[in-house]
Amino acid sequence: MPPSFLIMQKRNLSIAVIFSVIVLASAGGLIYQRSKKEEHNFEANVQARASHESPAKPSRATAPLPPGNTPFRLVADNLKARALKGDAGAACRLALEYQKCNLAQQQISHADD
Known part of the structure; x- marks a missing residue:
């Protein structure tokens, strides 16, 4: 094989590796952004629910619990x-x-x- 053919193969391999790295990095970035967005949505949902729910009732004196050894x-x-x-x-x-x-x-x- 002529040396120019080997040079082209190495070049194509390098391009393929670089392209693969770019694709994998992009996919990783998209997954990271999606997880961050889902985390933000979850936090917003929790805050929204907390603001719409009735406030906790103040604690009041309750009768003592039964003894621990009661069946x-x-x-x-x-x-x-x-x-x-x-x-x-x-x-x-x-x-x-x-x-x-x-x-x-x-x-x-x-x-x-």
């Missing part, structure tokens, strides 16, 4: 009703009790394996 089946309905009325302590306790139940079920299922 969950005896207090579940009470905690659920209080949580639905906005009692954060009851909601937290309810979540904790459900987590305990879930963990116990997982341990039982792994013990069977």
Whole structure:
């Protein structure tokens, strides 16, 4: 092969590599811009919702929660009703009790394996 042919092949390869880099950089830039736009839209949506929702109710004194050693089946309905009325302590306790139940079920299922 003549040397000019090899020079043209190297040149074409260089052009192809440069073109590929440009295309990949452009694609990366577009993806980055899109993710930034989606992040901005998400933040704007959260702010819009926050401004349209009613303000939080001031906390008020609530009845004490049942003792921690009370069986969950005896207090579940009470905690659920209080949580639905906005009692954060009851909601937290309810979540904790459900987590305990879930963990116990997982341990039982792994013990069977």
